[in-house]
Amino acid sequence: MKPLTVQNQRAFELSSIPELPVSEFESEVRLILSEGSRMMGLFEVDRTSENKKVLAVFGNNETSQIYLVKCVFPKGSERFHTFADEFPNTNYFECELAENSLIVPEGHPWLRPVRKQNTVLGNIPYEFYRMEGDEVHEVAVGPVHAGVIEPGHFRFQCHGETVYHLEINLGFQHRGLEKLLLTEDDSKRPILVESIAGDTVLGHSMAYSLAMEALSKTGVSLRASVIRSIAEELERIAMHLSGLSGIANDVGFAIGASSYGRLRTLVINSLLLISGSRFGRGLVRPGGVMYDLTDGAVKKITENLLEVQKDVNDINDFMFSSTSVMSRLEGTGKVHYKWASDIGMVGPAARASGLKTDIRQDFPYGAYRYHAMQTVRLDTGDVFARARMRSLEIEESLGFIFERFVDIPQGEIISQMNPLKENMGVISLTEGWRGEIMHAILTGPDGKIKTYKVKDPSFNNWYGLALSVRGEGISNFPLCNKSFDLSYSGHDL
């Protein structure tokens, strides 16, 4: 039995996904994973049916294909043999499935809570991993942190100042978002989607809108696509500047912190000129965009971005040539290629470790189908690489926007949405500034949304942060954390 092969944002009939019994599902999934694909989702579908059913989603960067298989479990025996023993990138997805649907991945190396604080599989108590010995000590931090940031809990196992293990416990931000997304109210859903992670408004609302357009076979004008991609790149630039500002702040490089911060203001104010919101809220909706890009706005934004381009070069030059800064960044928080690839890291953090992964290139969508993005890679996988990666991506994104400004296609900005087709599904991937975003939407026989699954890139990358602090001094944690710059709410949903 072959898996269903689909492309990014192409709707498919649900009946075309092969439904396999457990043993066949296990061998099929192992085959897909051994051919170089990685897991993008593993979640229960069709919750009304008598037997539990699970949909597994895989993506292959080389072939640009998405593979889907479904597993039907016999009633009363909801268990399968884990894949994480051989393919660690499935680890966290299996933990999530166990937590949400009480389906047991047998032989799983380390079943951890994902959004619960101290239980797994419903009610089995979970103890944090603990190191023992003379002079070994534990440091517990959070949920409330020192800065103005989201909540999460961290447990460090230390000997002296050296961290041997970090366990990250999240879920404090859980708002029951996936359940709320099943609402029948079309006016509510876009606002919910924009709040999955308030710093990735465009990444998520693009994934949602493109999925809805695929499910209803609604076309979007080229003009709307281009405006969307301009806004998406503005979001990327703004958040990369914010991250660089944070990294500069964490190493005590005050002029960097304030200068990057100032430039971020220029970029989000540019986004304000397009959408009326500094975060691009209210801009992208299924069918197109709500605000047209006026010539006046283009002129003003160009002015802003030229200033950003000039100043960011000067600051990069200053920061990345300062020995006191470089001594803090280089070699700190290393995640080498093998680890990054094994655990399935995504986005700029993965590219900083040498992985070739970028949805804009591997699974192009919207305007990126016509205008290829050059994505950059580095190979040291340390804080320096992750910081440098962000500054390089700023340059790339600025270039992309200037190119688009030369010739913005004419046309309507929003098209009338058709009703959703019945019994269809779609996998929608976009490259948010943190990396791969996945939205899976499945409709029922009445054309209403029956399953909505969201995966934020943070879901892949939190474990990368835990690995990066191994063997580091505990005082380097804030720096490692900022270099990953992950979302708590995007993970917790």
Place this chain on the structure above:
Amino acid sequence: MYKGLKLRLAQGEPAIKDLQNAGMPEIFRGVPQIDESKFTAEELKKCQAKCPTGAILPGPLRIDLGKCTFCAQCTENSTEGGITFTAEYHMASSTREGLITNGTLPALTPGAASEKIRKYFGRSLKLRQVSAAGCNGCELELNALGNVNFDLGRYGIEFVASPRHADGIVVTGPISKAMSSALYDTYEAVPNPKIIILFGACAISGGIFEDSEELDRSFLKEFKADLYIPGCPPHPLTFISGILSWLDRK
């Protein structure tokens, strides 16, 4: 060193001089204006039903800024000019009722804060922020308050790491079950007298997450907030102008 000085000089004076009267682009969605006469009865019904957070209240027509996410979908559902969003960013209120408006906010009477609060915090106010399931939109805007453009520190208002050093808390997010006890703990740890500021639609009313089963908003039933900053997320200037008026500062 010269490189650093050159870089500093090249950036000029980035601070916004007058934060109470800073210009805002017209496209910004601030205080809404309502003209009820432009609606037919049917349109009115549709407009109300289509508001994602149920922020549109009937007879006389008003908008609850504590619920509004400023998505402006209501402007699509009425005849031209029925509801319009102005670029007015002054919209903080010291009461929950004050946020329910037809366009003219009762405004923050200068010095709405009590004599005692003005005496203690008028010249120095240290705040501890608690993100209780905030999506990072509000958190980013609060962080932006400290940047070189807004430079909130010039008024002696700052965010501190420890609640023990704070004079009050700023809450963001709809308050998830898992954050409820941490919110109580943080508040308890702040010495008296102390204030509570709610930042953003989620904190004020639950916002778009109001119907979620994963929230626990008992904290706000127990303690009354002193200042409400509406928005999704609120613009930094809404916070600054609000808190300065509230404390009767220029």
